[in-house]
Amino acid sequence: MRPVYMISGGITKFKKAHPDKDFRFMVKEAFDYAMTGLPLLKADMIDGSVGSYFSDHFTRQLKAASMVQDYLGLCPRPSKRVEGGGATGGLCFQAAWESIASGRMKVCLAFGFETMSRVSTWKGNEFIAHASDTNFDYPVGGFYTGYYAMMVRRHMHEFGTTVEQMAMVSIKNHKNAVYNPYAQSPMELTIEDVRRSLMVATPLTMLDICQMSDGAAVAILASEEVAGRVCHRPVKITGVGCGTDSMRMADRPRGKVILLPHEREEDYKELEYPGVHSFRGGRMAAKLAYEMAGIRNPIEELDFIELHDAYTSSEIQTYEDLGLCRYGEGGRFVEEGTPFMPGIDYGLKLPKQGTIPVNPSGGLLAFGHPVGATGLMQAVMAFWQLQGTIEKHLGNDKLQVKGARRGLIHSHAGTGTYITASILEAV
């Protein structure tokens, strides 16, 4: 495998609706931003692309990625669309990585978008619910928030996780977004605000859940030779991992924890795993990415993480899957302040604030979640973090993780059915 670098990225603002621009125009905007930042890369040096969008229902246009390909002027070069629910963006990033690593391309564009504003929020929830088993799950519940609510209810039962700990994730991510002009939902919140907002599916309230968004993002990946030639500060992709789990939560087995190098079997003597309280696919993705990148103790060896927080609860569950803490410790991990940004006042007492910032961008909860763009947005944010150029792109440096050398991005599809983890490093 050849080494692979990210050499540029671009994003549109994520917002409730972008009626003035269709998906092609949104991607073009993000693409132009990425190209402007890299004048030595000419459009004819792009060998091909991978497109990412989740739902043909939302787009109401099959093969929409091929319309982007022609809009960007990339025909007749190779392209394909990848789709894997909420993990679509992460899978797209890794597909672009594969095309460089294999030697098939020297420069590959990964682009993603979603236009969710084309239906009402509740029709949108119905569309998304068609990503669950349509014989056994959709007709009974038909609602992903309901599925995640059941998962966290079990997490609370197994480990004593509290709704207040979940609310702290919401406070963190919404506050981080205050410093991110691309973000959809910047907010300053208290635990009471989160708990008193509308109950959606017990115990998850409206402020525990991400919103519907329109937006686009692109990442440009390249071989070492091209990266060295056109990019002043390329970022190396040193690890990729992907994991899966059964479509139906009801089918999740109860066996042994997949261990990371810093864990021991004795840590989890009584734990039935993954059940519905944890994402086995997330643990598999992390394990594979860590092995490739040579990471043995993630919390020591990573400087920041952008993870898929469609729900406050899934952020807590994901701390554990990624091995930032042991299974069962995710609630305490956020309560102690470990994943909060340093230097920002969240209105909370946080003894371990700034240890390892998680979702400095605001995450899905506050940056937004235009599904096909989300995993690529994480790549762009990680790229800017590792280049040390957050101030240049966001207009302020509050979200810059100082001296960041290595970050992880994590993309996740409904109830953990597809999950990707990718490691990016400054060079």
Added chain:
Amino acid sequence: MPEEFKLPETEEGTVLFNIDPIIIKDHYEIDYIHSYAQDSPFFAGLSKGKLLGSRCTGCGYRYATPRCHCMQCGKKTEWFELPLEGTVHTYTTCYFGGEAFIKETPFTLVLVEFPGVDTFLLSRLIGVKPEEVKIGMQVKARFLRLSKFRATDVYFVSAEETCRK
């Protein structure tokens, strides 16, 4: 005189939300011809008041939600009758939902755990207040008399003495 060609005009019109940019209502609907295929006996079972699960003929793994082939070893499964009583593995009460389900809210979802069965069944719990649902509570299956051949033909109610209606 040369023949003139002209489309006939109609008066359906278009629902218009906005003109800059132009945003219109664009209707779309479809009826699928859906086969339950190898899972059909499960739905037939519901119409007879039976819950059918799958037991692997190779490794013996027992599924509460059916599948024709075993996820553990790949061998074919056979049908077996699940008990009609189980316990709540986890639960939630939904106050919102997909548009098709909004009119049914609030409703309570449960994953039901059956003794000696390795996987769960997603269903609805009826007749228990949201704050009274507990992990571990005993529940029993009830079936619609007029089957719709949907997974909602079965639902659960409390089987605990204190909650018995």
